[in-house]
Amino acid sequence: MERMEKDDVVTGAAPGSQVSGSRGLFLSRVVRNEPLCREHFRLVLEVDDFPPAAPGQFVQILCAEPNELGWTQGAFIRRPFSIGGLRRGGRRCELDILYRALGTGTRWLSRQRKGEPVSVLGPLGRPFEIHADREIAWLVGGGIGLPPLIWLAQTLSAAGRRAVAFCGARSADFMPLTRVAGVEIVGEQPVLAFEEFASVGVPVITATDDGSLGAAARVPDVFARYLDQHAGQISSAAIYACGPEPMIRATAQIGLAHGIPTAVCLERVMACGMGTCQSCVVRVHDAAAEEGWRYRLCCTDGPVFDAREVVWD
Amino acid sequence: MLQAMNESQVAAQIDLSVRLGRLTLKNPVLTVSGTCGYGDEYAPFMDLRRLGAFTTKSVTVKERKGNAPQRIVETAGGMLNAIGLANVGLDRFVAEKLPVLSRLGVPAIVNVAGHSIDDYLAVCARLDPLDAVAGLELNVSCPNVCDGLIFGTDPKALAELVKQVRAVVKRAVLIVKLSPNVTDITATARSAVDSGADCLSMINTFVGMAINVERQEPVLANLTGGLSGPAIKPLALNLVYKVYQAVAKPAGIPIIGMGGIQNWRDAVEFLLAGATAVGIGTALFIDPTTPLRVLAGLEDYLRRHNLKSVRELTGRLRPNRNEPPAG
Ligand SMILES: Cc1cc2nc3c(=O)[nH]c(=O)nc-3n(C[C@H](O)[C@H](O)[C@H](O)COP(=O)(O)OP(=O)(O)OC[C@H]3O[C@@H](n4cnc5c(N)ncnc54)[C@H](O)[C@@H]3O)c2cc1C
Ligand SMILES: Cc1cc2nc3c(=O)[nH]c(=O)nc-3n(C[C@H](O)[C@H](O)[C@H](O)COP(=O)(O)O)c2cc1C
Ligand code: FES
Numbered sequence: 142m143e144r145m146e147k148d149d150v151v152t153g154a155a156p157g158s159q160v161s162g163s164r165g166l167f168l169s170r171v172v173r174n175e176p177l178c179r180e181h182f183r184l185v186l187e188v189d190d191f192p193p194a195a196p197g198q199f200v201q202i203l204c205a206e207p208n209e210l211g212w213t214q215g216a217f218i219r220r221p222f223s224i225g226g227l228r229r230g231g232r233r234c235e236l237d238i239l240y241r242a243l244g245t246g247t248r249w250l251s252r253q254r255k256g257e258p259v260s261v262l263g264p265l266g267r268p269f270e271i272h273a274d275r276e277i278a279w280l281v282g283g284g285i286g287l288p289p290l291i292w293l294a295q296t297l298s299a300a301g302r303r304a305v306a307f308c309g310a311r312s313a314d315f316m317p318l319t320r321v322a323g324v325e326i327v328g329e330q331p332v333l334a335f336e337e338f339a340s341v342g343v344p345v346i347t348a349t350d351d352g353s354l355g356a357a358a359r360v361p362d363v364f365a366r367y368l369d370q371h372a373g374q375i376s377s378a379a380i381y382a383c384g385p386e387p388m389i390r391a392t393a394q395i396g397l398a399h400g401i402p403t404a405v406c407l408e409r410v411m412a413c414g415m416g417t418c419q420s421c422v423v424r425v426h427d428a429a430a431e432e433g434w435r436y437r438l439c440c441t442d443g444p445v446f447d448a449r450e451v452v453w454d
Numbered sequence: 455m456l457q458a459m460n461e462s463q464v465a466a467q468i469d470l471s472v473r474l475g476r477l478t479l480k481n482p483v484l485t486v487s488g489t490c491g492y493g494d495e496y497a498p499f500m501d502l503r504r505l506g507a508f509t510t511k512s513v514t515v516k517e518r519k520g521n522a523p524q525r526i527v528e529t530a531g532g533m534l535n536a537i538g539l540a541n542v543g544l545d546r547f548v549a550e551k552l553p554v555l556s557r558l559g560v561p562a563i564v565n566v567a568g569h570s571i572d573d574y575l576a577v578c579a580r581l582d583p584l585d586a587v588a589g590l591e592l593n594v595s596c597p598n599v600c601d602g603l604i605f606g607t608d609p610k611a612l613a614e615l616v617k618q619v620r621a622v623v624k625r626a627v628l629i630v631k632l633s634p635n636v637t638d639i640t641a642t643a644r645s646a647v648d649s650g651a652d653c654l655s656m657i658n659t660f661v662g663m664a665i666n667v668e669r670q671e672p673v674l675a676n677l678t679g680g681l682s683g684p685a686i687k688p689l690a691l692n693l694v695y696k697v698y699q700a701v702a703k704p705a706g707i708p709i710i711g712m713g714g715i716q717n718w719r720d721a722v723e724f725l726l727a728g729a730t731a732v733g734i735g736t737a738l739f740i741d742p743t744t745p746l747r748v749l750a751g752l753e754d755y756l757r758r759h760n761l762k763s764v765r766e767l768t769g770r771l772r773p774n775r776n777e778p779p780a781g
Contacts, residue, residue, distance in 0.1 A: 163498050164498045164499075165498065165499065166499060166741065166742065166743060203740060216528065217528050217531060217532065217533065217683065217684075217740070218528050218533055218736075218739055218740060219739065219740060245528075260741075262742075409523065410523070410524050410525075410526060410527070411526075412526050412533060412535070412736075412739045413489075413738070413739040414739075415491075415495050415496070415739075415742070416491055416495050417489060417490055417491040417495045417496070417738070417739075418488070418489065418526065418535070418537070418739060419488075419511070419520060419525070419537045419540045420523070420525040420526040420535065420537065421523075421525075422520070422523050422525065422540075431519075435519060436519055436520065436540065
């Protein structure tokens with residue numbers, strides 16, 4: 142093509158567009174992008190003037206470098222990723238993204254090197270609410286549901302809450318966390334075993350499907366046993382869960398059965414992430430609606446929902 | 455170059471305004487139904503007043519939950535969607551969404567869908583008198599609900615629908631949105647124009663399908679979905695060209711062209727093929743500021759080609775001169 146202008150390529154926002162206080166379109170740069178375990182990577186992006194954000198919120202990342210034909214090397218629509226951590230210094234902000242390289246978009250992302258540009262849209266969605274009257278936080282997460290809980294652990298600890306995390310994975314080499322050297326993981330004991338949580342004083346109980354790390358069990362079962370042993374804490378605890386849907390559902394059922402406030406961070410296949418396409422629906426109870434339920438949007442009403450609200454089918 | 459000039463200078467030189475029936479738009483770049491919500495969802499990203507017009511998600515008489523998920527899937531160069539016309543319904547649209555729309559400062563086109571002629575009449579009769587509604591666009595082409603489609607594929611049924619709706623639409627510009635899922639799109643286009651449509655918008659999505667091979671089941675709960683995005687652009691362009699030549703040009707009816715537009719070059723292609731205005735849909739998901747990029751590129755293009763008005767581009771396609779590429 143004869144004329145190819147720089148702004149044909151989706152980068153940051155178009156010239157003349159604006160960024161309000163709440164969310165925007167940003168051209169970030171890769172600071173680090175390194176493997177964490179067999180399928181997971183930790184990506185650090187630096188971006189200027191990123192709006193205020195909180196744990197549970199996510200960003201939509203363009204996992205592609207678009208060319209002027211609109212045909213891309215990577216994925217066409219953006220992919221949603223939880224913000225796994227955020228550090229600010231002046232105008233500059235660093236975002237942590239933990240991702241599992243499994244498809245077109247995430248594999249493209251895994252090939253990006255330091256200094257390369259990545260288009261980020263966000264922050265999106267509603268964050269976790271931190272209960273004022275609940276001083277204990279139980280964080281229940283599996284696999285790629287861990288990133289929002291890592292950032293949440295940092296936030297809770299800064300707010301003076303006591304937290305315990307329950308982390309699951311298929312096996313040891315699929316656990317997207319960094320081991321603390323010299324700390325042994327034994328059975329279902331909470332230990333300061335992983336840097337991400339240990340750095341803010343949060344002990345972790347570990348479970349894997351094959352028993353290659355921690356308990357050979359599913360996270361909700363481990364959590365249920367812990368709860369039985371700590372029944373006295375139930376009235377002062379809140380549950381925050383994120384991970385595969387069966388894990389979240391089982392955790393929510395435990396929380397609801399004990400009357401513990403339970404927040405779940407859900408995933409849906411998304412196109413826009415901004416509430417315009419209506420693709421990311423979650424079934425919620427609504428007595429006023431036909432059949433007693435209606436859909437809400439994971440991207441704008443969530444991704445964090447109160448477990449009581451969700452229809453667990 | 456473009457940034458160096460201030461906006462009033464640019465405006466003084468180049469006329470971007472277009473007419474859709476009685477409605478004059480300050481520029482030909484619109485956002486299309488189902489991809490920009492009901493109003494201010496993209497306000498954090500851009501000044502929506504810079505759009506030529508805004509088109510809402512389809513509105514039906516009663517609220518609709520829409521289809522079960524999974525509702526979308528990415529495919530090569532595009533995506534399939536089977537949203538199923540999920541919307542708040544007419545009453546809540548008027549009470550909750552329209553006030554937001556009217557504050558945007560941009561002409562609002564309300565997209566209307568239904569199962570029967572009475573459905574369309576109910577929505578149009580209620581909305582037509584409202585100042586906030588500049589245009590009514592009949593979605594007779596949604597591929598994701600079973601019964602609405604008949605109006606989009608049967609020229610006789612479409613003629614009856616448009617005739618009856620025309621009788622209740624007195625103020626707003628009446629737009630008919632054509633389905634590409636037909637053998638001869640000029641037949642439905644002609645039937646819409648002969649029955650009183652002020653404007654045609656084209657096209658809605660192409661019916662498509664995606665299969666999860668491991669599970670051996672369809673990816674979308676609805677089985678099929680509508681294909682949008684750059685994958686459909688050449689197909690859409692061809693249909694716009696055909697309808698412009700056979701129907702719209704002779705009748706003097708404007709076309710809003712859409713289907714896979716990502717940048718100003720795509721937009722210029724649609725204008726050259728015969729569109730008066732262009733609609734941007736799926737590209738908004740990737741970059742909500744796409745309309746601004748398209749506008750800036752369009753202005754620059756007109757300047758480079760010494761054209762004073764964007765209207766000069768409509769249908770300007772020239773015969774292929776078959777010259778070998780230079781250099
Ligand atoms: C709010 C939210 C937060 C998320 N946070 C993270 C995160 O922190 N880290 C992380 O690794 N992943 C996260 N995901 C999931 C992530 O978006 C998908 O893994 C990613 O879109 C896959 O893209 P791909 O192109 O690599 O795979 P594709 O080739 O598109 O698909 C591979 C597989 O991923 C599934 N998939 C595609 N899109 C989504 C989606 N939007 N949500 C769930 N599954 C999907 C497909 O059904 C398919 O089975 C999150 C999803 C949501 C909705
Ligand atoms: C997620 C999604 C939802 C849509 N919903 C509607 C709708 O409710 N009514 C309608 O007339 N068209 C709807 N469309 C079709 C678009 O308005 C447009 O005709 C089509 O997507 C082609 O343009 P594009 O390739 O730029 O997206 C929808 C498209 C998408 C992608
Ligand atoms: S992803 Fe588009 S509405 Fe939620």
